[in-house]
Amino acid sequence: MSRINTNVNSLIAQRILTNQNKELTTTLERLSTGSRINRGGDDPAGLIVSENLRSQKAAIGAAIGNAERAEQVVNIAEGGLQEISTLLLEVQSLVGQTANDAGMSQEEKEANQLQVDSILQTVDRIAEATSFQGTKLLNGNFDFSISGQDSSVVDYEIKSAKLNTGDTRNVQMIVTASAQTAGLYVSLGGTSLDLSSNTATFEFEVAGTKGARQFSFSSGTNTSAVAAQINSFTDVTGVSAVASSTGLYLNSNEYGSTEFVSIDVTDNAGISAANAGVYTMSTTAQFTIDTTSRAALSTITNAVRDEGQDLGAVINGVTATADGLTARISNEFLDVEIELDQAGGTALGAIDAFTITGGGAKFNLGPNVDIGNQVSVGIGNIAARKLGSVSTGYMDQLGAGKSANLVNGDLNAAQEIVNTAIKEVSTTRGRLGAFQKNVIGTTIRALGVTLENTTAAESMIRDTDFAAETANLTRSQILVQATQNALSISNSNPQNVLALL
Structure with a gap:
């Protein structure tokens, strides 16, 4: 090199040294902080x-x-x-x-x-x-509050309901099938027993969900007296009786498919009225006799039995499970149980049960604050x-x-x-x-x-990947030292022109 005003080699060495020092500084920062990204310029994305x-x-x-x-x-x-x-x-x-x-x-x-x-x-x-x-x-501080309860709703329990702040939720129930008690009709041909003789006795057993009881009546006994005697044991059998002009209605005390009524005639005592017998009830209408189901008293060898029916209902568009007059749905947004009275549970149609206005113990169990991550109990x-x-x-x-x-x-x-x-x-x-x-x-x-x-x-x-960064540290240290030596040599090269003087 024969020029001294501009030392190009020195400029190159200075630039490279600056870059190497920056790399060394970055490596030392990453090792000392443990983070690969310490500012946006390290890795924007x-x-x-x-x-x-x-x-x-x-x-x-x-x-x-x-x-x-x-x-x-x-x-x-x-x-x-x-x-x-x-x-x-x-x-x-x-x-x-x-x-x-x-x-x-x-x-x-x-x-x-x-x-x-x-x-x-x-x-x-x-x-x-x-x-x-x-x-x-x-x-009750964490119970749900409601308004507009329908008169047919006897009782209710809201176990869970998700509501946004300030929102309400209408609970509508559509009765699709009537609830029924178990029931039988015993036709005796009149308001009193007309047996084959004064010494004959009409004997039968009545059974229900609570138990069974044997009864025996003589000729001339009024059906009202027979009903009264059966009713005196209703706590034992779970069955009640109502006298009519020609016989007896036997019904379970409760509604639902778990209820039943049965009668087993052990001695018909010669009752010979034309329509005498045991009838079951209609499956579509409560307290309506199915006239085609007659079992003659003289032909009964096994107990005649009828079972009750659960309410059929849809609540807020979801088919409900039911037990007697009580229906329930359970999903992520609503878990509610509603009990209807006899009139509401046996008449088909829509019922605006009530409106949930708030309440419940609310917990946010997800990372986002929204109704999907909330649970209300x-x-x-x-x-x-x-x-x-x-x-x-x-x-x-x-x-x-x-x-x-x-x-x-x-x-x-x-x-x-x-x-x-x-x-x-x-x-x-x-x-x-x-x-x-x-x-x-x-x-x-x-x-x-x-x-x-x-x-x-x-x-x-x-x-920071410490294995990679320690390798970078060693490399940067070597390169910095080498660049410094190169800069020193570049700076001393212009002195060689003195040999020409």
Whole structure:
């Protein structure tokens, strides 16, 4: 080189040294921070993707925390319900003891009543005291609220309903098939028994879901007297009777396919009226005799039996499962059970049952805040005045001086109320347990796996590969040193021209 004003080799070496220093700085930064992307210029596309993944991680982590918090709420509610269940079993025992009337003194009955009163007060106290961070769980605070309840709706239970903020949901029920009791008609040819002789007896057995009873009547007995005798054992058989001008209607006390009525004539005593016999009821109309189904009294060798029919219904476009007069649907957006009265359950047509206006315990168990990730669970009021049903009565009726008290009240009604209350509490516990196991538990596990995979994806994009970067560090250090030596040589080359002077 014979020029000294411009040292091209030095300029090249300076440029390369600057680039090598930048690479070395980048490598040292990645090794010291552990992140491959420290600013947008490191990898613009990778930065966008990794930030989105970080956002997803934060949302998933919040959802896992929400699910864990929901599990804590359910655990506290379960603790209160478990204690109430124990108390109800104690009341059941006290009712059974008091029913042993001949073996119980008045003082013992009064002592048992004192225990029941104390238990009822404790149930109310637990319902009021069970809370999570000051929010009461068992006093109806998390029950759903409704408006516009139709008069044919006897009772209802909203177990779950998803509603957007401020939204309401109309619940419409279409009765497609009438509920029926089991029923038979026994034609006897008149208002009194006309047997073959004064010494003959008409003998038959009536059976229902609760049991069976044998009856025997002499000639001349009015059908009304026969019905009265059958009705005196309705608690034993589950069957009631109504006298007509020519015979008897036998019907189960409850509606539904699990109910039945049967009659087995063991001695027809020569009843010979033209239409005498046992008839079943129409399957399409309640209390309507199927005149083609006659079984003559003289030809009956086995019991004639009829079964009830469950309600057929569609609720909000979903075919409901039914038991007697009660229909239920259960899906992601609505889980509701509705009980109709006799008129509503036996007449085909549409019923605007009610409108859900809000309520329920809402949990957001997904990464996105929307109705798809929300779960809403109804927890009813577990106070004594709410435990029971419209048809049987409520637990507060077992209190002193009430209709089902243990001293002089109706113990049959008391036991039915307690049985219903125990079933209600057990059902609530089972429903919350299923929610805890199948919804919360599954959600936590699924979100945990999702969080792991999302974290792994974000790490692949953003984190430093130390094996590669340490190799880059060694390479950069060597190149920087080599470039510095090259620059030093380039800078000293112009001095060679001095040899020409």
